[in-house]
Amino acid sequence: MVREGPLSLNEKPSIDAAIASAVSQLQDSSESPRLDAELLLARTLDVQRSYLFAHPNDEMDSAAAERFDNAVVQRADGMPMAYITGIKEFWSMPLIVSPVTLIPRPDTETLIEQALGRIPRNAEWEIADLGTGSGAIALALAKERPLCQLTATDRSEDALAIAAQNARELGIPNIEFVAGNWTEPLAGRAFDVVVSNPPYIASDDPHLMSLRFEPLDALDAGDDGLDAIRNLASTAATILKPSGSFLLEHGDAQEEPVAAILQDNGWQDIGLIRDIEGRPRVTAAIRP
Ligand code: GLN
DSSP states (O other): OOOOSHHHHOSSOBHHHHHHHHHHHHTTTOSOHHHHHHHHHHHHHTSOHHHHHHOTTOBOOHHHHHHHHHHHHHHHTTOOHHHHHSEEEETTEEEEOOTTSOOOOGGGHHHHHHHHHHSOTTOOOEEEEESOTTSHHHHHHHHHOTTSEEEEEESOHHHHHHHHHHHHHHTOOSEEEEESSTTGGGTTOOEEEEEEOOOOBOTTOTHHHHTTTSOGGGTBOSTTSOHHHHHHHHHGGGGEEEEEEEEEEOOTTOHHHHHHHHHHTTOEEEEEEEOTTSOEEEEEEEOO
């Protein structure tokens, strides 16, 4: 990749000059070049963003300049901010993320809200999060319902390690992490609520290209994008108590096939919930 700009000519740029150079490099690849540049520089220097505005003429040492330069090159290449900084805010929690986990989306807060609406504050329930990734859903529910016990599964041991690290860093004790595919490692258990944000994008969906830095197996769900949902619809009832709730995140054009799949598997009270932008996002059902 060809690089230009004052940074490569000046090993000890001022904060202002470093930001200006980064903004020009990020012009084509980011929708928010200045914000990204500032966040990356604040992260590189381990300071608040406000520090940058208060010290525009401070010189950076060359090691910091080089680290910043590398981060800007990654961003210019399209890498999501969360993978460069290693952190994504979700449900007011700073979550550690890495390329082995999906980056938590604000969309998923719809699933959290719906689950919380079904779990009384004083409940001491057992709740399962299937395919937990960074642990975002399990962590939010465990934090909001400290009397409940969460069980989070993922078939990726690497993802589970990140999720467990998040629980430790956030001091959230009421989650158990179990390696395995969907419901498989939980056979014989009986939960009050089961939630999941499974992969739900079709293998040939061009949208996958824009998500190329994220783990494909957390996104790609076969020819019609419904493979994981079919699996969950046919197995989640086996780990639910009678009348237990199942909540599933899905794509905004999947409302009808998801309802049909759940119906075919005998689920009751199937209901669609839209996200804050009014798009179909979550379907809830009661154990058959
Ligand atoms: N909502 C994510 C996206 O489109 C996909 C998440 C998923 O497949 N579970 O960008």
